[in-house]
Amino acid sequence: MxxxxxxxxFTVNGREVEVSAYPMARLLDVLRNELALTGTKEGCGEGECGSCSVLMNxxxxxxxxxxxxxxxxxxxRTVEGLASxxxxxVQKAFLECGGAQCGICTPGMIVATVNLLKKHPQPTMEEIREGLNGNLCRCTGYTRIFEAVKSAAESMTHEELKVLTGEEAARR
Amino acid sequence: MYGATVRSTIARGRIAKIEFGEGVPWNEFVVVTAEDVPGKNVVSLITDDQPILAETQINHPEEPILLLAHEDRHLLPLAVAAVKIEYEAQPSIHSMEDSESCAEVIWGTNNIFKTYTIDKGAVDEVWKDAAWIVEGEYTTGAQEQLYIENNGVIAQWSEDEGATVWGSMQCPFYVHKALMALTGLPAEKVRVLQVETGGAFGGKEDYPSIIAGHALLLAKKAGRPVKIVYDRMEDMAATTKRHPSRTRHRTAVDKDGKLLGAEIEFVIDGGAYSTLSPVVLSRGTIHAGGPYYWPNIRVKSKAVATNTPPHGAFRGFGAPQSLFALERHMDFVARTIGLAPDEFRRRNLLKPGQTTATAQEIREPIDMPHLLDRALELSGYHAKMARFAKTNATSSKKKGMGIAAFLHGAGFTGSGERYLNALVGVEANERGEVRVLVSSTEFGQGTNTILTQIAAETLGLEYEDVSMAPIDTRVVPNSGPTVASRTAMIIGKLVQTAAFDMQKKLVDAGLMHEGDGRDAFRAACNEYTRTMGALNGCGRYEAPPNVFWDDSKYMGEAYPAFGWAVYVAEVTVDTATYSVTVDDFVALQEIGRVLHPVLAAGQIEGGVAQGIGYALYEKVVWNRGRMMNNQMTNYIMPTSEDLPPIRVFFEEIPYAYGPYGAKGIGELPMDGPAPAIINAVVAATGEEFRSIPLLPEDVFDVLSRSHEIDEVTA
Structure with missing residues (x-):
């Protein structure tokens, strides 16, 4: 420091922001403390748990x-940028399938799911397991998270995916 | 301001000197020591042996000594590192064996926090008639709860308002009690509020009292609110874990494979202070005999002190330890006497009318042999075992199946619920909107959903008509701690009682009839609140009839009800890499009526996942009482790629004293996975494994040793 x-x-969820920060400050802390985007969580601070997952470019x-x-x-793009x-x-699927218990991993898990569905709109079980392997959940045993991903894949349109991952915003 | 903690770097000794090093603007920092404690320097829980800040004596690594606060949280790590503490080191002990032999006396007169003895029948008489006497020793390691959100609180102090704390916690009234002792303030001047809590699993049962106390001491001295949030390394190194254990079994069996009797010695490592160890030990002791009929049994148990941070609550609370030993031992006995593991169990499972180790009569119409048969069928046990017997001979990947049969008591042990005397409230406003008032907290297990669901159902309302009051000790009554699988069963029942109580007021006032429905209820609430004032109802715990518990003999009705289960694991042991993978997992249980199918299955799946971690992945590496792998990089919990399909099945026998027939569920699934998995590893390899966690290097040790013997004999 x-x-x-x-x-x-930089742009957060389509909005231009400017912050004054130490160059080595963590993006996580800037999002939470400077921009009040507290949906992004800290679990481990060392890139193991994925609770702080966001999409960057x-x-x-x-x-x-x-x-x-x-x-x-x-x-x-943070979890706050997903819901209008x-x-x-994806949020709806997590809610309905029981994919969230305590909720602390959930924002990161949802962002990771969006990323997964962008690559694999109809993912196999192996692709789901691999796509979420950087996001740890201690509550659910992942079973219902997998179900939520499958359910979201069935219900989501291509347009919804593009909006989420920022492609739509970038083109505008 | 932000707070930080200066901790001991030694396991045991006395503080000789504290120096504040150069390069830190100390005048900008708030510094708190034990001398700043306004009340008693203890973490008040059961025994007042643990200081909130060390005075001179250090009893474990990471023991809090000093507290620092500053506006810039980036300066805190530098300041913590700049505090130089000199110690006069004392000898420390780091194993249960050294504690038992009093290699050094570090607690009380003999290092023993607590002992229990259960003695049913005449155990000393059974050995002479036994066809077989089988002995075994089993051990389990510490386990980190690893909630994804670390411990954190914000505290505020003012002369007028007293103490206010917001934090991530399970038991707001535990924190309330601890802060009263710490500050000397009366109850009404201490206010504790639970905020959204990102997982707990027991890890936020007692520890929040410490971090809340620390933040409050800083806030008082600073005259400003102070926030302390641990990072992962501090949380893992300093906070509680599951107690390590050692269990010795000696079992007498007759010629027909019936259990005659047992002696069980169960020891847990409590760490440096007593904390919850007596209660954890109690549950482990009572569960040590499992779901079997023992005509004669003696269980002797103790919790011993070592110079490590205190171990504490973790889902299952002593039962996963003693049940691991029991269910591994049952397999070992079966193998020794030449019976199949399922058949030996079938001959000895408890039946209604028989009694548990504490002589508690089974009054529920539970059919454990049926659960066993169904679990075997669901897992394809017999067909697969026959197939594996052929394929294992030629494959380097050995497959096996393992069983665990077990039970878990719901609610506080023995007379615990009567002492807790839980109180629950329900209230309605003029629009007929209902609020449930409890101190039972939500941390992912479904408290809020279940309790609002019960209230809505009882009052004939929609789920949206009911909300939960915020968890604030100034607003809600004390319904006890959120632990021991008691929330759905005990608190849920009291919510139902309170809702009936409130409804009765409306009916007695002639404003509605029972079962009138939502519109009538709303109109009645409107009329009642306009003409008669506040509308509410309450429920106070009453023990079910015929419940008797003798605390001195440890005999009687240990729990209001048990959950019952049979789990079956299928594993592959790769004899090239020595890794074990779980390929399939069947979890069949009887937990009374299932209140919410999605949440109930979620509890079982999550518990099984933690149990798989306990068995195969999660190893705390200790060095002189300090956790060396206090990072998620080095302490490995299951990821989305490590778990098998977890197949959950319920059998429902409504429990007369639970809400809509429900029993407790939360802890049960933690008990079965580890023994089922290790039994499967034994079945796959033909080698005995008696300790968890079982990592590839442990498998290598045993298999390579047996391989050497093969080579020698060849």
């Missing part, structure tokens, strides 16, 4: 491992 604070500009990243300077100019007025289909 020795270097002086710098101005960093369309890639799934652990925001605890991203120095904010690296996000300069990037397009960042209504719940997003």
């Amino acid at each position: 020795s270097a002086a604070k710098q101005q960093v500009r 369309g890639e799934l990243v652990n925001s605890c491992l991203v120095p904010v300077l690296q996000a300069d100019g990037a397009d960042v 007025a209504a719940l997003h289909p």
